Amino acid sequence: MFIEFIILLGLAAFIFYKWSTAGFDYFKKIGLPYDKPYPLFGSQKDIVFKKSSFTDNINRCYKQFNTSIAGVFDQRIPTFIIRDPALLKQITIKDFDHFVNHRTIFTDKDGGLFGNALSNMQNEKWKSMRSTLSPVFTGSKMRQMFVLINEVADESMKFLKKDGQTEIDFNIKDYFTRFTNDVIASAVFGLKVNSFANEDNEFYAMGKKVTKFSAWQNLKFMMFTNFKYIMRAFKIKLFDEKDTNYFTSLVMDAMKYRQEHKIMRPDMINMMMEAKGMSIDKKPDEKPVVAKEWSDDEIVAQFFVFFFAGFEPTSVLMAFASHELMVNPDVQEKLRQEIQEVKENLDGKPLTYEILQGMKYMDMVISETLRRWPPAVVTDRQCNKDFHYKDDEIDVTIKAGQHLWIPIVGYHLDEKYFPDPLKFDPERFSDENKGNIEPFTYLPFGVGPRNCIANRFALMEAKAMMFYLVGEFEIKPSPKSTIPMVLQKGGFNLAPENGFWAKLVPVKS
Incomplete structure (x- = not known):
């Protein structure tokens, strides 16, 4: 019996190994240089075993090649990595019709609110939702x-x-997470939340819970990638139903209340009410005119993904900006001088969006932070119709259904495009120098029609926080500060090993 068990165990291990490495010879067959994969984990082994940060691993994949396109493995899946700005432009702009969609791990059946999010929508459905949401982020709305x-x-x-x-x-x-939480609550959900006075409020607690993936959620994410149909058969969701129900009630109850009480507010709730045909100023017998009838789940999903994206990445941007100002006091002082000049010109009046937009050095500091520490280190596309590419070294066809990576951090840290790339230098983005940046090498919010729809909002939020913080306080090193910066290994979060510690000292008048 024991021998039979060992034989069965060995057979199961062999089958699992063959399954987990199926496709690992794909790039060898088509003659494309590729990253040597590890069974099941592909090019992500060092992340799984906490030997590398996600940022450093993507940069490693980018730097080991010198061809315009190469091969990596997103776990078991052969994935093309795009290393040439001209090819990137062709894929994301000129031949966008070949690469309309992101790779979709979740559907509305699998991921709940995640599955219905704009980033997961495809083709005409994505275009329609993008058109619905775009008016929320115009200059006038900002x-x-x-x-x-x-x-x-x-x-x-x-x-x-x-x-x-x-x-x-x-x-x-x-x-910073408390700040972004309260901004999202107000500008997106129409709620008044003060996470500084009430540290344990429900909205903030829920934000931390859904944006900080537990070990169980990371495992479920991997399971969805490899065993989607099994996860669907057992009706396993990425997020707990209790958490998603919280957001559903929050949005739908707010819409209903505003319609009943004829409340209008310049936020996302109001825009999505109009998209759903719930305009409060229409006549009782007037039929709503909408481009597409969106379901409740589709409406709520957009709020959820904006909460998810706005809570963590924007606070990470602010944290890294603060870190760089802390270790570059000359940059911090120059920014403070610009802030003081603006304050003097305001003469006691409140800061406005237009004035903030006109702060050139502020823009340079935030732009350089996004180059040095892009919150999204990689983005992707899925090929929807065959795409052929040929240059002096490569002759390859990306087939419909295959995937590619756009390694944002690779471009940002490539000395060919940004000399001395590890140095924090806002002057790269001065009026005199920014014209020298090669197009399609600076990609903090993605690229092409599928770039981040909320990039204006994120920039406005980060700049406003830096205006008030640097204007009132000096950011100095704490005994616990991570200097030099060493990123946390394992997982997909962009963070130092010991957290973002700093000392704030009030600026002397």
Whole structure:
């Protein structure tokens, strides 16, 4: 019996190995250079075994080749990695019709709210939802929402100045997540939340829960990638139903309440009400005119993904900007001088969206932070009709259904495009120098029609926070600060090994 068990175990291990390595010879067959894969984990072994950060691993995949296109493995799946700006332009702009969609791991059946998100929608459905959401992020809407951001910024400054503190030594990332949480609550969900005064409010607690993946969620994510139909058969969702129901109730109850009480507010709730034909100023017998009738799940999913994307990546941007200002005091002082000049010109009046947009050095600092530490280190596309590419070294066809990576961090840290790439140098983005940046090498919000729809909002939010923080405080190293920066190994979060610690000292008048 024992021998039979060993034989069966060995046979199962052999079958699993063959399954987990199926396709690993694909790039060899088509004559394309490729990253040597590891069974089941492909090119991501070092992330899984916590030997590398996600950022460093993507950069490793990018740097080991010198061809315009090469091969990597997204776990078991052969994936093309695009290393040439001209080819990237062709794929994302000129021949966009060949690469309309992202790779879809989740559908509305698998991922719940994630499956219905804009980033997971495909073809005409994506185009329609993108058109529905685009008006939310126009310049005029940014001006209106900036008033809400100013209110949250004021509350955040009161928190830092409470009890007459002379200096604060703390994990500054926690402070930024509370700020982004309250901004999202106000500008997206229409809620008044003060996570500085009420540290354990439900909205903030839910934000931390859904954006910080547990080991179980990471396992489920991998299972969805490799065993989608099994996960679907057992009706396993990526997020707990209790969490998704919270967001569903939040959105749908707010829409209903506003319609009944004829409340209008310049936020995403109002825009999506109009998209759903729930405009509060239409006549009772007037039939709503909508481009497409969106389901409740599809409507709520957009709120969920904006919450998910706005809560963590924007706070990461602010945290890395603060870190770079901390270790580059000359840059910090130059930015503070610009802020002081703006304050003097305001003469006690509130900061406006237009004035913030006109701050050139602020823009240079945030742009360089996004280059050095892009929150999204890689993005992807799925081929929907065969695409042939040929140059002096490569002759390859990307077939319909296959996937490719756009290694954002690889371009950003390539000395061919950004000399001395590890140096934090805002002057790269000065009026005199930014014209020298090769097109399609600076990609902090993606590229082409499927770039980040909320990039204006994220930039406005980050710049506003830096305006108030640097204007009021000096950012200095804490004994716990990670200097030099060493990224956390394993997982997909962009963070230092020991967290974003800093000391804030009030600026002397």
